[in-house]
Amino acid sequence: MQALIDVILPVFLVLGFGYLAAWRGWIEDAHIDGLAKFTQGFAIPCLLFSAIANLDLSASLQPRLLGAFYAGALTGFALGLAGARLIFARPWPDAVAIGFAAMFSNSIMLGVPITERAYGPDALAANFVIVAFHAPFCYVVGITAMEIARASGAGVLGTARTIVNAVFRNSLVLGILAGFAMNVTGLPIPGVVQDALDLMIRAAIPAALFGLGGVLYRYRPEGDMATIAMVVCISLIVHPAVTFGLGRALGLTTAEMRSAVLTAAMAPGVNAYLFANMYGVARRVAASGVLAGTASCLLSAWVWLQVLP
Numbered sequence: 001m002q003a004l005i006d007v008i009l010p011v012f013l014v015l016g017f018g019y020l021a022a023w024r025g026w027i028e029d030a031h032i033d034g035l036a037k038f039t040q041g042f043a044i045p046c047l048l049f050s051a052i053a054n055l056d057l058s059a060s061l062q063p064r065l066l067g068a069f070y071a072g073a074l075t076g077f078a079l080g081l082a083g084a085r086l087i088f089a090r091p092w093p094d095a096v097a098i099g100f101a102a103m104f105s106n107s108i109m110l111g112v113p114i115t116e117r118a119y120g121p122d123a124l125a126a127n128f129v130i131v132a133f134h135a136p137f138c139y140v141v142g143i144t145a146m147e148i149a150r151a152s153g154a155g156v157l158g159t160a161r162t163i164v165n166a167v168f169r170n171s172l173v174l175g176i177l178a179g180f181a182m183n184v185t186g187l188p189i190p191g192v193v194q195d196a197l198d199l200m201i202r203a204a205i206p207a208a209l210f211g212l213g214g215v216l217y218r219y220r221p222e223g224d225m226a227t228i229a230m231v232v233c234i235s236l237i238v239h240p241a242v243t244f245g246l247g248r249a250l251g252l253t254t255a256e257m258r259s260a261v262l263t264a265a266m267a268p269g270v271n272a273y274l275f276a277n278m279y280g281v282a283r284r285v286a287a288s289g290v291l292a293g294t295a296s297c298l299l300s301a302w303v304w305l306q307v308l309p
Helices: 002-023 029-053 063-087 092-103 107-119 121-150 155-168 171-185 191-218 225-250 254-264 270-279 283-307
Strands: none
Touching (some): 002 191, 029 121, 029 171, 029 191, 063 092, 063 121, 092 225, 107 121, 121 155, 225 283
């Protein structure tokens, strides 16, 4: 119970304050959109750039870590897609968007702050390795499946062009790639630039959590509750359980296991809704899955903290 109070509640109090501010009209939709643009377009890319530029890749880039986490993510995608199609008889494009929501955990806005509060800033190296591949991996899987489901006739080159455009227009991906470039070339970040980055980084997570609360107020559940419940269960139970089992089988270190499982145990991220909105399918399920999963994550994260070493 102490972990719930000390580690998880402060994160959700900031998020809840954003929700309350939007609900009571203390902040307008335009302000929330501006905050989201600042955090996702600028502050969080700065955080990812700095973290990856300064990461010891030889020590942190472990195939076992990525294998355990992304095998769990793919399992979530497959189960979400199959459940939506076979149990709820959704059209194939809807099923792909629902599978994407079950796969895309909120690795940055929830995974990073909860891991940091639980185990300290030095425990985040494995988080950033996972985050570095998260958006590219999930978007490649999701867009490829969606183009096949829609039978768009774009062909291999057309599908590849769609994937590349979607991935490389993402500011988070650009921040990650810039960080990798600095890391691989060994170029130092000038001190004055690092100081400026640190100012942006300090604002990133609290501003993102507050903004996320405001965004979630818009996505109140309006039906499809059984489908939403399936997405939440896959996200909060199946994905981390698969990651935990594979992590033990593959011999992950304690630090890697903590980062991988806690990241896997996070609620669907806002990108789940953005992906559904991009194709105009299953938007209610995706949006409500983000909201219901985020609320449920308060308890599920506490449970996983008790399970982890």
